[in-house]
Amino acid sequence: MTSHSPHLGILGGGQLAQMLALAALPLGVRVTVLEPDILAPARLCATHLHAPYTDAAGLDALAGCDAVTLEFENVPVEVLTALEGRVPVRPERALLERSKHRAHEKEALQEAGARTAPFVVIETEANLDGALERVGRQGILKTSELGYDGKGQSRVSDAAGLQSAWDELGRVPCVLEGLVQFEREVSLAVARGPDGALAFGPLIENVHRNGILRTSLFLEGDPHEAQAREIAGRVAGAWGLEGLMTLEFFGLPEGELLVNEVAPRVHNSGHLTQDGGGVSQFDAQVRAVLGLPLADWRPLHPCAMVNIIGAEGKTPDWAGIDALPGTRLHLYHKAWRAGRKLGHVNLVTADEQTLRARLSQLETLIP
Amino acid sequence: MTSHSPHLGILGGGQLAQMLALAALPLGVRVTVLEPDILAPARLCATHLHAPYTDAAGLDALAGCDAVTLEFENVPVEVLTALEGRVPVRPERALLERSKHRAHEKEALQEAGARTAPFVVIETEANLDGALERVGRQGILKTSELGYDGKGQSRVSDAAGLQSAWDELGRVPCVLEGLVQFEREVSLAVARGPDGALAFGPLIENVHRNGILRTSLFLEGDPHEAQAREIAGRVAGAWGLEGLMTLEFFGLPEGELLVNEVAPRVHNSGHLTQDGGGVSQFDAQVRAVLGLPLADWRPLHPCAMVNIIGAEGKTPDWAGIDALPGTRLHLYHKAWRAGRKLGHVNLVTADEQTLRARLSQLETLIP
Numbered sequence: 001m002t003s004h005s006p007h008l009g010i011l012g013g014g015q016l017a018q019m020l021a022l023a024a025l026p027l028g029v030r031v032t033v034l035e036p037d038i039l040a041p042a043r044l045c046a047t048h049l050h051a052p053y054t055d056a057a058g059l060d061a062l063a064g065c066d067a068v069t070l071e072f073e074n075v076p077v078e079v080l081t082a083l084e085g086r087v088p089v090r091p092e093r094a095l096l097e098r099s100k101h102r103a104h105e106k107e108a109l110q111e112a113g114a115r116t117a118p119f120v121v122i123e124t125e126a127n128l129d130g131a132l133e134r135v136g137r138q139g140i141l142k143t144s145e146l147g148y149d150g151k152g153q154s155r156v157s158d159a160a161g162l163q164s165a166w167d168e169l170g171r172v173p174c175v176l177e178g179l180v181q182f183e184r185e186v187s188l189a190v191a192r193g194p195d196g197a198l199a200f201g202p203l204i205e206n207v208h209r210n211g212i213l214r215t216s217l218f219l220e221g222d223p224h225e226a227q228a229r230e231i232a233g234r235v236a237g238a239w240g241l242e243g244l245m246t247l248e249f250f251g252l253p254e255g256e257l258l259v260n261e262v263a264p265r266v267h268n269s270g271h272l273t274q275d276g277g278g279v280s281q282f283d284a285q286v287r288a289v290l291g292l293p294l295a296d297w298r299p300l301h302p303c304a305m306v307n308i309i310g311a312e313g314k315t316p317d318w319a320g321i322d323a324l325p326g327t328r329l330h331l332y333h334k335a336w337r338a339g340r341k342l343g344h345v346n347l348v349t350a351d352e353q354t355l356r357a358r359l360s361q362l363e364t365l366i367p
Numbered sequence: 368m369t370s371h372s373p374h375l376g377i378l379g380g381g382q383l384a385q386m387l388a389l390a391a392l393p394l395g396v397r398v399t400v401l402e403p404d405i406l407a408p409a410r411l412c413a414t415h416l417h418a419p420y421t422d423a424a425g426l427d428a429l430a431g432c433d434a435v436t437l438e439f440e441n442v443p444v445e446v447l448t449a450l451e452g453r454v455p456v457r458p459e460r461a462l463l464e465r466s467k468h469r470a471h472e473k474e475a476l477q478e479a480g481a482r483t484a485p486f487v488v489i490e491t492e493a494n495l496d497g498a499l500e501r502v503g504r505q506g507i508l509k510t511s512e513l514g515y516d517g518k519g520q521s522r523v524s525d526a527a528g529l530q531s532a533w534d535e536l537g538r539v540p541c542v543l544e545g546l547v548q549f550e551r552e553v554s555l556a557v558a559r560g561p562d563g564a565l566a567f568g569p570l571i572e573n574v575h576r577n578g579i580l581r582t583s584l585f586l587e588g589d590p591h592e593a594q595a596r597e598i599a600g601r602v603a604g605a606w607g608l609e610g611l612m613t614l615e616f617f618g619l620p621e622g623e624l625l626v627n628e629v630a631p632r633v634h635n636s637g638h639l640t641q642d643g644g645g646v647s648q649f650d651a652q653v654r655a656v657l658g659l660p661l662a663d664w665r666p667l668h669p670c671a672m673v674n675i676i677g678a679e680g681k682t683p684d685w686a687g688i689d690a691l692p693g694t695r696l697h698l699y700h701k702a703w704r705a706g707r708k709l710g711h712v713n714l715v716t717a718d719e720q721t722l723r724a725r726l727s728q729l730e731t732l733i734p
Binding site: 005028275300326328348 | 372385388389392393394395397411412642644645646659660662667668686689690692693695696697698700710715717
């Protein structure tokens with residue numbers, strides 16, 4: 001921290017930007033977000049440039065910040081071009097371009113020495129030939145760009161199915177991934193300062209429902225943590241990360257971790273770090289991007305998170321959540337819509353047994 | 368918590384309002400502050416009505432909130448009159464009027480069964496006669512209204528000194544308090560919902576420097592906690608508190624607590640609850656004022672706070688603070704001025720011994 005008041009620009013103004021801003025303000029950091037949605041959650045705690053990402057005046061304002069980061073990687077490439085040389089954008093352009101393109105990301109992961117599921121790039125009709133056999137006969141066809149939360153994906157198990165799945169996805173560039181028999185899904189975030197200093201978040205176990213994260217769990221002494229840190233540190237170094245990125249992994253039955261995908265930013269699975277004690281993933285991204293001192297951010301307590309997702313005709317039992325000891329509510333001030341992430345509840349307890357018992361209760365309170 | 372988005376109004380927009388707003392947003396609560404200072408810290412995370420407290424349009428806007436609270440009790444009485452019957456103001460008018468008047472507050476404390484230091488109300492020349500003898504020969508003359516952080520106070524030990532002190536204070540209504548030989552200064556906050564439900568903050572030990580809070584400390588198992596809770600609960604009930612108030616106590620050598628003064632709001636001594644784990648005093652005030660479920664807010668760890676106060680020619684060692692494990696910085700985005708509270712550093716550790724060692728280090732980093 002320096003004695004002047006640093007100014008951080010953020011591309012995107014959704015809930016991740018909102019929580020980045022809530023973490024930034026106490027650090028003495030002013031925040032400006034560029035976001036076309038007039039009801040962007042971050043408008044409540046940041047200066048909101050209400051304009052398209054490509055807006056020249058908006059980009060000029062971001063160029064006046066001390067550094068620019070993002071909460072949303074699918075920004076048009078001309079945005080990064082427009083900022084280039086004017087203000088540090090962290091993570092930088094090459095890393096972002098890679099992480100928004102599934103095939104390039106997997107190639108770059110393998111180059112950095114991280115294992116992934118087997119995959120075949122599908123860009124032409126000819127690529128379909130023998131593709132399923134090469135990934136192990138069962139696979140998931142995913143668009144190379146713009147997929148998230150299970151969208152733009154289709155499971156396939158024969159050639160005809162692969163053909164029709166690709167047709168349905170509009171024959172855009174895709175990746176066919178081999179279906180991995182995994183035991184668990186885990187994630188871990190890594191931050192790297194402009195000086196190359198590394199720091200890590202905790203290992204977090206994730207449970208998805210309908211392709212969307214439902215529950216995350218942090219427990220002390222996770223057996224996968226050392227391996228995940230080693231992979232994350234290696235990739236962060238190889239890719240020249242400046243900022244924070246989150247790796248999602250498949251944990252195989254024999255103990256090995258495959259990287260599933262990489263988000264070049266804070267991640268839904270890391271929200272539990274807000275309330276487990278100490279620094280959160282949001283503080284860590286702000287610090288890494290502004291070149292402030294970094295240290296591992298690790299909850300001091302067992303903790304968990306359950307997402308609040310809009311569900312037709314159902315609402316959370318708010319009173320029940322409030323009455324359950326150790327819960328902390330985080331709402332994003334977004335309009336309700338089915339399937340939309342509207343908030344999350346963090347849960348902190350003194351010990352693992354209590355955490356598991358209360359987490360079961362909490363899950364019954366959130367449809 | 369209800370499923371609609373409650374709207375909280377705050378009289379005042381300083382750092383307490385800023386931190387109330389930072390706590391309110393994740394609860395799904397929108398915040399509007401009425402504050403004449405254009406550079407009010409809360410402007411960064413709340414809707415800022417930039418107008419005098421008595422501004423009719425500003426008060427109309429607050430009247431449209433679900434409830435109004437305050438971060439600053441010295442608001443003109445016509446403000447409370449203007450809001451009366453239009454929106455719940457919590458704490459309510461009678462409590463606020465009492466707590467901004469030192470003599471009335473002490474009388475009301477005694478009526479509620481809480482002990483205070485001996486005192487004599489000084490409103491006329493005649494009141495000076497024999498006043499010192501009645502409080503024990505040594506005393507502090509304090510203005511009944513508008514004193515804070517040691518301002519508007521003068522120590523006196525003889526009749527001539529008392530006379531000249533009163534003259535210097537402009538012969539305004541004052542209270543002469545007997546000088547109490549105390550062993551420690553502690554504080555404790557109590558919240559009470561509109562339904563009468565009570566919840567308590569932790570017992571906190573405070574060290575002042577030049578009349579301004581310098582350091583606060585929370586340790587498990589403080590021997591004064593039960594007594595402080597008992598007094599705070601009794602006063603909150605007797606005064607019909609709705610909202611949160613903080614009691615400052617003198618701890619006498621024989622173990623008894625005298626109430627020094629009461630702030631009808633969150634208090635500088637409670638800032639350490641932001642980072643000790645669990646709910647903070649800011650969450651608690653928001654919850655109490657909006658009638659949301661309440662529970663005791665108690666840090667899960669030993670923790671401490673050191674204020675950052677503007678000092679001529681000296682700045683904190685920011686890099687040293689960042690490098691000390693367990694510190695979390697809270698800056699208020701205020702212009703620097705000597706003697707002004709600019710921020711604070713919270714410190715959290717796993718055990719008391721480490722806390723004391725790191726707190727000594729931290730104090731050397733903050734002039």
